[in-house]
Amino acid sequence: MSTRRWVMAERPHGKLETHHLDLVDAPREAIGDGEIEIETIFVSIDPTTRLWMSDVSQHAQPIQLGDPIRSFVWGRVSASRNKRHREGDMVFALGAWESFTRTRHATAIPKSHALPLSAHASVLGLTGLTAYFGMLDVGRPQAGETVVVSAAGGAVGSVAAQIGRILGCRTVGIVGSEAKAAKIVREYRLDAAVSRQGDLSAALAAACPSGIDVDFENVAGPVLDAVMEHINPGARLVLCGMISAYESDGVWPANVVRPLLMKRARLEGVLISAYFNRLQEGVEALAGWVKSGEMRWDVDVLNGIERAPEALQRVLSGANIGKQLVQLAPDPWA
Amino acid sequence: MSTRRWVMAERPHGKLETHHLDLVDAPREAIGDGEIEIETIFVSIDPTTRLWMSDVSQHAQPIQLGDPIRSFVWGRVSASRNKRHREGDMVFALGAWESFTRTRHATAIPKSHALPLSAHASVLGLTGLTAYFGMLDVGRPQAGETVVVSAAGGAVGSVAAQIGRILGCRTVGIVGSEAKAAKIVREYRLDAAVSRQGDLSAALAAACPSGIDVDFENVAGPVLDAVMEHINPGARLVLCGMISAYESDGVWPANVVRPLLMKRARLEGVLISAYFNRLQEGVEALAGWVKSGEMRWDVDVLNGIERAPEALQRVLSGANIGKQLVQLAPDPWA
Numbered sequence: 085m086s087t088r089r090w091v092m093a094e095r096p097h098g099k100l101e102t103h104h105l106d107l108v109d110a111p112r113e114a115i116g117d118g119e120i121e122i123e124t125i126f127v128s129i130d131p132t133t134r135l136w137m138s139d140v141s142q143h144a145q146p147i148q149l150g151d152p153i154r155s156f157v158w159g160r161v162s163a164s165r166n167k168r169h170r171e172g173d174m175v176f177a178l179g180a181w182e183s184f185t186r187t188r189h190a191t192a193i194p195k196s197h198a199l200p201l202s203a204h205a206s207v208l209g210l211t212g213l214t215a216y217f218g219m220l221d222v223g224r225p226q227a228g229e230t231v232v233v234s235a236a237g238g239a240v241g242s243v244a245a246q247i248g249r250i251l252g253c254r255t256v257g258i259v260g261s262e263a264k265a266a267k268i269v270r271e272y273r274l275d276a277a278v279s280r281q282g283d284l285s286a287a288l289a290a291a292c293p294s295g296i297d298v299d300f301e302n303v304a305g306p307v308l309d310a311v312m313e314h315i316n317p318g319a320r321l322v323l324c325g326m327i328s329a330y331e332s333d334g335v336w337p338a339n340v341v342r343p344l345l346m347k348r349a350r351l352e353g354v355l356i357s358a359y360f361n362r363l364q365e366g367v368e369a370l371a372g373w374v375k376s377g378e379m380r381w382d383v384d385v386l387n388g389i390e391r392a393p394e395a396l397q398r399v400l401s402g403a404n405i406g407k408q409l410v411q412l413a414p415d416p417w418a
Numbered sequence: 419m420s421t422r423r424w425v426m427a428e429r430p431h432g433k434l435e436t437h438h439l440d441l442v443d444a445p446r447e448a449i450g451d452g453e454i455e456i457e458t459i460f461v462s463i464d465p466t467t468r469l470w471m472s473d474v475s476q477h478a479q480p481i482q483l484g485d486p487i488r489s490f491v492w493g494r495v496s497a498s499r500n501k502r503h504r505e506g507d508m509v510f511a512l513g514a515w516e517s518f519t520r521t522r523h524a525t526a527i528p529k530s531h532a533l534p535l536s537a538h539a540s541v542l543g544l545t546g547l548t549a550y551f552g553m554l555d556v557g558r559p560q561a562g563e564t565v566v567v568s569a570a571g572g573a574v575g576s577v578a579a580q581i582g583r584i585l586g587c588r589t590v591g592i593v594g595s596e597a598k599a600a601k602i603v604r605e606y607r608l609d610a611a612v613s614r615q616g617d618l619s620a621a622l623a624a625a626c627p628s629g630i631d632v633d634f635e636n637v638a639g640p641v642l643d644a645v646m647e648h649i650n651p652g653a654r655l656v657l658c659g660m661i662s663a664y665e666s667d668g669v670w671p672a673n674v675v676r677p678l679l680m681k682r683a684r685l686e687g688v689l690i691s692a693y694f695n696r697l698q699e700g701v702e703a704l705a706g707w708v709k710s711g712e713m714r715w716d717v718d719v720l721n722g723i724e725r726a727p728e729a730l731q732r733v734l735s736g737a738n739i740g741k742q743l744v745q746l747a748p749d750p751w752a
Binding site for chain 2: 140141142143304308317318323324325326329336337338339340341342343344345346347348349350351352353354355358
């Protein structure tokens with residue numbers, strides 16, 4: 085039995101197209117001492133993967149031609165020569181868009197909180213945790229403040245926006261269409277949502293009559309520029325992603341310096357890697373909100389590894405609602 | 419006796435030229451209830467004054483045509499109908515480039531620390547205090563880290579750089595020429611200084627072999643872009659000024675978003691107005707360093723109100739060393 089994986093055939097320099105990627109079957113190699121093999125159940129589909137395909141300065145090594153497309157995966161240990169993991173255990177790991185992943189570094193997922201594995205791959209996973217630590221540790225919204233979240237229908241944004249609401253803030257989402265705006269207001273119980281199509285600055289002015297105290301930024305580019313026009317003195321802008329720029333290799337100038345100075349505001353990048361020693365704190369808080377019904381979580385699932393490129397295109401265009409996953413096998417805890 | 423003042427004759431949209439300003443003599447009006455009149459001894463010459471001349475979004479109202487050129491002043495109370503101030507007292511206030519200023523809001527300067535009034539107008543004044551709170555409260559450098567300060571020969575930068583050295587950091591200044599670099603290394607006892615002429619990024623790479631942990635940014639524009647190429651994970655960038663942009667009305671894009679995200683770094687504006695209730699804490703700390711000899715302070719003085727435009731041009735071109743003042747009368751405590 086082989087592993088089926090996506091590799092980079094050609095480096096994309098703009099829109100990701102199917103000819104940039106090849107789906108190949110490769111033999112499964114025997115695992116070495118300390119390694120495990122994971123049979124993939126869910127592949128995480130994240131904007132970051134598109135960034136890793138670009139040969140630009142970033143927080144990780146770019147994917148090289150011929151390499152598997154890097155992503156997080158959740159699955160079952162199918163073979164182990166590592167004493168921390170037993171066959172059959174559920175784990176997540178940095179792997180690739182492939183049906184079997186070999187690694188030395190996986191994290192066990194205990195069956196807890198009576199939630200399906202897809203919850204561990206979304207609201208309790210790295211995307212939900214990024215929202216948690218970005219809001220609590222960097223944005224620090226106070227009750228009564230106004231919080232804006234871009235890509236508020238996405239995996240991170242939907243959790244960040246609901247945290248804003250749970251903390252007692254006026255919470256406004258930014259999404260790609262009016263229809264999606266209506267949907268997230270209803271489903272995530274936000275105060276308002278606006279479309280980034282049209283005059284975003286005017287829409288934000290109307291939706292945020294007291295200005296913006298915290299911005300949870302997933303899109304950057306023109307969205308961030310529009311937010312900047314409405315920030316209050318002392319605003320905190322949590323820079324979590326820049327989806328608008330991931331399909332461009334160029335420099336990404338932004339008109340942020342003047343408003344940051346004039347409003348003594350703060351723009352701060354957040355990477356979940358800085359919180360790897362505190363993940364459990366976030367998991368417990370998020371699970372509590374899920375179980376009490378305060379936090380809704382959504383997964384947007386495509387079935388079959390062959391659909392991974394399509395899934396990434398969905399995420400980059402903002403078509404998904406909630407965490408985008410590609411599913412290769414049944415959820416064992418569903 | 420009249421007051422002699424500079425007013426805005428024409429709004430500058432680029433380099434400040436003498437035809438933008440008019441020197442006029444105006445009658446001194448009688449002060450109203452609650453007001454004082456201040457006979458100016460020192461006029462503060464700051465890059466911010468050039469920003470106030472522009473009709474762009476900022477933290478204060480732009481100066482209007484015909485208005486006096488706004489600035490802080492230090493001087494002697496020459497008349498008072500305010501019970502908090504007596505004739506002869508030393509005060510500072512937001513006034514203008516003029517020989518007599520009327521105001522309701524002045525701050526008394528007690529004769530303390532056996533220092534001349536020019537020290538109160540520089541290292542112990544708002545510029546020194548901006549450096550103090552920007553470094554201590556926003557930058558928070560830890561001993562052993564690398565601190566970079568732009569405009570390190572200026573009023574704020576020279577104090578910020580010396581605080582970096584006092585706190586045990588490797589401290590590197592950025593200035594406008596090689597000659598000035600050599601001078602500030604010697605006089606402020608910095609580890610290194612580089613000129614922003616030439617390849618600033620390469621010069622910073624050589625001067626900061628362990629990368630940059632804290633940047634105290636007074637210049638922005640290409641200087642900030644070069645700094646951004648060398649920041650370490652978790653870097654703090656204290657955005658105090660953007661001298662490079664004050665003579666331009668346009669938007670000031672910067673390539674900061676990507677590095678802030680990839681390095682989970684923080685860019686935060688600092689305005690001294692946020693610290694008006696804590697100024698005394700800064701004055702005491704700075705005075706202590708001055709008296710122990712750890713903190714050198716410099717003033718760069720031109721004599722006569724007629725030289726104020728020339729003094730501002732000096733500051734905007736980075737020709738000054740230390741705090742630029744225009745002096746109208748003898749320093750009573752010198």
